[in-house]
Amino acid sequence: DAGVIQSPRHEVTEMGQEVTLRCKPISGHDYLFWYRQTMMRGLELLIYFNNNVPIDDSGMPEDRFSAKMPNASFSTLKIQPSEPRDSAVYFCASSPDRANQPQHFGDGTRLSIL
Amino acid sequence: AQKVTQAQTEISVVEKEDVTLDCVYETRDTTYYLFWYKQPPSGELVFLIRRNSFDEQNEISGRYSWNFQKSTSSFNFTITASQVVDSAVYFCALSEAVKGGSEKLVFGKGTKLTVNP
Numbered sequence: 001d002a003g004v005i006q007s008p009r010h011e012v013t014e015m016g017q018e019v020t021l022r023c024k025p026i027s028g029h030d031y032l033f034w035y036r037q038t039m040m041r042g043l044e045l046l047i048y049f050n051n052n053v054p055i056d057d058s059g060m061p062e063d064r065f066s067a068k069m070p071n072a073s074f075s076t077l078k079i080q081p082s083e084p085r086d087s088a089v090y091f092c093a094s095s096p097d098r099a100n101q102p103q104h105f106g107d108g109t110r111l112s113i114l
Numbered sequence: 115a116q117k118v119t120q121a122q123t124e125i126s127v128v129e130k131e132d133v134t135l136d137c138v139y140e141t142r143d144t145t146y147y148l149f150w151y152k153q154p155p156s157g158e159l160v161f162l163i164r165r166n167s168f169d170e171q172n173e174i175s176g177r178y179s180w181n182f183q184k185s186t187s188s189f190n191f192t193i194t195a196s197q198v199v200d201s202a203v204y205f206c207a208l209s210e211a212v213k214g215g216s217e218k219l220v221f222g223k224g225t226k227l228t229v230n231p
Binding site: 033043044045048070089090092093101102103104105106107110 | 122149151158159160164165184196205218219221222223224
Protein backbone atom coordinates (compact mmCIF):
# COMPACT_ATOMS: atom_id res chain seq x y z
CA ASP A 1 0.00 0.00 0.00
CA ALA A 2 1.21 3.49 -0.79
CA GLY A 3 1.95 5.66 2.20
CA VAL A 4 1.35 9.37 2.58
CA ILE A 5 2.84 11.13 -0.42
CA GLN A 6 4.16 14.66 -0.20
CA SER A 7 5.53 16.89 -2.89
CA PRO A 8 7.90 18.46 -3.47
CA ARG A 9 10.56 16.86 -1.27
CA HIS A 10 12.62 20.02 -1.33
CA GLU A 11 11.69 23.60 -2.16
CA VAL A 12 13.97 26.58 -2.27
CA THR A 13 12.44 29.92 -3.08
CA GLU A 14 12.91 33.59 -2.47
CA MET A 15 11.21 35.62 0.16
CA GLY A 16 7.86 36.96 -0.96
CA GLN A 17 7.07 34.09 -3.31
CA GLU A 18 4.05 31.88 -2.96
CA VAL A 19 4.77 28.33 -1.85
CA THR A 20 2.39 25.41 -2.25
CA LEU A 21 2.99 22.09 -0.54
CA ARG A 22 0.98 19.05 -1.55
CA CYS A 23 -0.15 15.91 0.21
CA LYS A 24 -1.93 12.73 -0.76
CA PRO A 25 -3.11 10.82 2.31
CA ILE A 26 -3.45 7.07 2.60
CA SER A 27 -6.62 5.92 0.91
CA GLY A 28 -9.45 5.45 3.37
CA HIS A 29 -7.95 7.61 6.09
CA ASP A 30 -10.42 10.18 7.35
CA TYR A 31 -7.98 12.48 9.13
CA LEU A 32 -5.25 14.59 7.61
CA PHE A 33 -2.73 16.64 9.55
CA TRP A 34 -0.15 19.25 8.62
CA TYR A 35 2.85 19.65 10.94
CA ARG A 36 5.87 21.91 10.89
CA GLN A 37 9.24 20.86 12.33
CA THR A 38 11.93 23.35 13.31
CA MET A 39 14.92 23.11 15.60
CA MET A 40 13.56 25.79 17.89
CA ARG A 41 9.95 24.65 18.23
CA GLY A 42 10.08 20.95 17.39
CA LEU A 43 7.03 19.34 15.80
CA GLU A 44 3.95 21.53 15.81
CA LEU A 45 0.51 20.77 14.51
CA LEU A 46 -0.65 23.47 12.12
CA ILE A 47 -4.09 22.23 11.08
CA TYR A 48 -6.05 19.05 10.71
CA PHE A 49 -8.99 17.91 8.64
CA ASN A 50 -11.67 15.31 9.20
CA ASN A 51 -13.47 14.10 6.09
CA ASN A 52 -12.05 17.07 4.16
CA VAL A 53 -13.35 19.62 6.66
CA PRO A 54 -10.86 21.74 8.66
CA ILE A 55 -11.42 20.98 12.34
CA ASP A 56 -8.68 22.83 14.18
CA ASP A 57 -6.47 25.47 12.59
CA SER A 58 -5.32 27.06 15.83
CA GLY A 59 -1.74 26.11 15.04
CA MET A 60 -1.58 28.05 11.80
CA PRO A 61 0.95 30.77 12.58
CA GLU A 62 -0.68 33.65 10.71
CA ASP A 63 -2.86 34.62 7.81
CA ARG A 64 -0.07 34.01 5.34
CA PHE A 65 -0.71 30.30 5.85
CA SER A 66 -3.73 28.56 4.40
CA ALA A 67 -4.69 24.93 3.88
CA LYS A 68 -7.31 23.24 1.79
CA MET A 69 -8.58 19.75 1.23
CA PRO A 70 -10.77 19.77 -1.89
CA ASN A 71 -11.25 16.00 -1.79
CA ALA A 72 -10.35 12.92 0.21
CA SER A 73 -7.14 12.29 -1.68
CA PHE A 74 -5.51 15.70 -1.82
CA SER A 75 -4.55 18.58 0.42
CA THR A 76 -2.45 21.69 0.01
CA LEU A 77 -0.67 23.98 2.42
CA LYS A 78 0.03 27.41 0.98
CA ILE A 79 2.25 30.20 2.24
CA GLN A 80 1.79 33.60 0.64
CA PRO A 81 3.95 35.62 0.90
CA SER A 82 6.73 33.42 2.22
CA GLU A 83 9.32 34.68 4.71
CA PRO A 84 12.72 33.26 5.78
CA ARG A 85 11.28 32.27 9.16
CA ASP A 86 8.95 29.87 7.38
CA SER A 87 11.93 27.69 6.55
CA ALA A 88 11.25 24.28 8.10
CA VAL A 89 10.31 20.72 7.29
CA TYR A 90 6.59 20.38 6.71
CA PHE A 91 5.01 17.00 7.30
CA CYS A 92 1.66 15.71 6.27
CA ALA A 93 0.14 12.78 8.15
CA SER A 94 -3.07 10.80 7.93
CA SER A 95 -4.89 8.42 10.23
CA PRO A 96 -7.99 6.23 10.14
CA ASP A 97 -11.31 6.95 11.72
CA ARG A 98 -10.12 8.55 14.96
CA ALA A 99 -7.26 10.94 15.42
CA ASN A 100 -5.66 8.97 18.23
CA GLN A 101 -5.10 6.11 15.89
CA PRO A 102 -1.49 5.96 14.71
CA GLN A 103 -0.71 8.79 12.35
CA HIS A 104 1.22 7.82 9.27
CA PHE A 105 3.60 10.49 8.11
CA GLY A 106 4.85 11.43 4.69
CA ASP A 107 8.54 12.00 4.03
CA GLY A 108 8.16 15.73 4.52
CA THR A 109 8.93 18.79 2.43
CA ARG A 110 12.10 20.65 3.33
CA LEU A 111 11.35 24.31 2.65
CA SER A 112 14.03 26.97 2.48
CA ILE A 113 13.07 30.59 2.03
CA LEU A 114 15.99 32.79 1.05
CA ALA B 115 -2.35 22.16 28.72
CA GLN B 116 -0.79 18.91 27.71
CA LYS B 117 2.96 18.64 27.84
CA VAL B 118 5.55 16.03 26.95
CA THR B 119 9.08 16.26 28.31
CA GLN B 120 12.01 14.35 26.93
CA ALA B 121 14.79 15.52 29.20
CA GLN B 122 17.56 13.74 27.31
CA THR B 123 18.45 15.86 24.32
CA GLU B 124 21.18 13.56 23.04
CA ILE B 125 22.44 10.13 24.02
CA SER B 126 25.47 8.35 22.65
CA VAL B 127 26.11 4.65 23.24
CA VAL B 128 28.30 1.92 21.86
CA GLU B 129 26.73 -0.87 19.86
CA LYS B 130 25.22 -3.68 21.96
CA GLU B 131 24.62 -1.44 24.94
CA ASP B 132 21.10 -1.11 26.30
CA VAL B 133 19.65 2.38 26.31
CA THR B 134 16.52 3.89 27.83
CA LEU B 135 14.85 7.00 26.49
CA ASP B 136 12.77 8.86 29.04
CA CYS B 137 9.37 10.46 28.48
CA VAL B 138 7.33 12.29 31.10
CA TYR B 139 3.93 13.71 30.29
CA GLU B 140 1.34 16.02 31.82
CA THR B 141 -2.36 15.81 31.19
CA ARG B 142 -5.65 16.38 32.96
CA ASP B 143 -7.48 13.97 30.68
CA THR B 144 -8.41 10.62 32.18
CA THR B 145 -8.37 8.99 28.77
CA TYR B 146 -5.38 9.62 26.60
CA TYR B 147 -2.93 7.91 24.29
CA LEU B 148 0.85 7.87 24.26
CA PHE B 149 3.01 7.29 21.23
CA TRP B 150 6.63 6.84 20.23
CA TYR B 151 7.92 7.77 16.78
CA LYS B 152 11.35 7.31 15.25
CA GLN B 153 12.93 9.81 12.87
CA PRO B 154 16.02 8.31 11.19
CA PRO B 155 18.60 10.51 9.45
CA SER B 156 16.62 10.21 6.21
CA GLY B 157 13.96 12.37 7.87
CA GLU B 158 10.73 10.43 7.77
CA LEU B 159 8.69 9.80 10.92
CA VAL B 160 8.04 6.16 11.68
CA PHE B 161 5.33 5.07 14.10
CA LEU B 162 6.58 2.65 16.77
CA ILE B 163 3.86 2.21 19.39
CA ARG B 164 0.56 3.53 20.72
CA ARG B 165 -0.58 2.89 24.28
CA ASN B 166 -3.86 3.95 25.90
CA SER B 167 -4.07 5.25 29.43
CA PHE B 168 -5.95 2.20 30.71
CA ASP B 169 -3.32 -0.27 29.67
CA GLU B 170 -0.27 -0.18 31.89
CA GLN B 171 1.10 -3.46 30.72
CA ASN B 172 4.63 -3.22 29.49
CA GLU B 173 5.15 -4.12 25.87
CA ILE B 174 8.04 -5.81 24.16
CA SER B 175 8.66 -5.96 20.44
CA GLY B 176 11.95 -7.58 19.56
CA ARG B 177 14.72 -5.43 20.99
CA TYR B 178 12.27 -2.64 21.86
CA SER B 179 10.33 -2.42 25.10
CA TRP B 180 8.13 0.21 26.67
CA ASN B 181 7.43 0.87 30.34
CA PHE B 182 4.25 2.84 31.04
CA GLN B 183 3.76 4.01 34.63
CA LYS B 184 0.76 6.25 35.35
CA SER B 185 1.94 6.83 38.92
CA THR B 186 4.97 8.72 37.62
CA SER B 187 3.39 9.89 34.34
CA SER B 188 6.16 8.23 32.40
CA PHE B 189 6.33 6.21 29.22
CA ASN B 190 9.95 5.14 28.80
CA PHE B 191 11.42 3.33 25.83
CA THR B 192 14.28 0.85 26.08
CA ILE B 193 16.35 -0.53 23.24
CA THR B 194 18.21 -3.69 24.16
CA ALA B 195 21.49 -4.56 22.46
CA SER B 196 21.47 -1.35 20.43
CA GLN B 197 22.59 -1.36 16.81
CA VAL B 198 23.95 1.35 14.54
CA VAL B 199 20.65 1.32 12.64
CA ASP B 200 18.90 2.47 15.80
CA SER B 201 20.57 5.86 15.44
CA ALA B 202 17.74 8.35 15.06
CA VAL B 203 15.74 10.99 16.85
CA TYR B 204 12.98 9.45 18.94
CA PHE B 205 9.83 11.38 19.76
CA CYS B 206 7.34 10.70 22.49
CA ALA B 207 3.83 12.11 21.93
CA LEU B 208 0.57 12.49 23.82
CA SER B 209 -2.90 12.79 22.38
CA GLU B 210 -4.77 15.89 23.48
CA ALA B 211 -8.51 16.43 23.22
CA VAL B 212 -9.30 19.40 21.00
CA LYS B 213 -12.38 21.11 19.61
CA GLY B 214 -14.45 19.09 17.24
CA GLY B 215 -14.44 16.08 19.54
CA SER B 216 -11.18 14.68 18.31
CA GLU B 217 -7.57 14.68 19.44
CA LYS B 218 -4.25 15.94 18.26
CA LEU B 219 -0.72 14.85 19.09
CA VAL B 220 1.57 16.90 21.28
CA PHE B 221 5.17 15.92 20.69
CA GLY B 222 8.18 16.10 22.96
CA LYS B 223 11.32 17.77 21.64
CA GLY B 224 12.89 14.42 20.86
CA THR B 225 15.99 12.54 21.96
CA LYS B 226 18.77 12.09 19.46
CA LEU B 227 20.28 8.64 19.86
CA THR B 228 23.66 7.87 18.32
CA VAL B 229 24.83 4.29 18.37
CA ASN B 230 28.52 4.00 17.61
CA PRO B 231 30.09 0.83 16.20
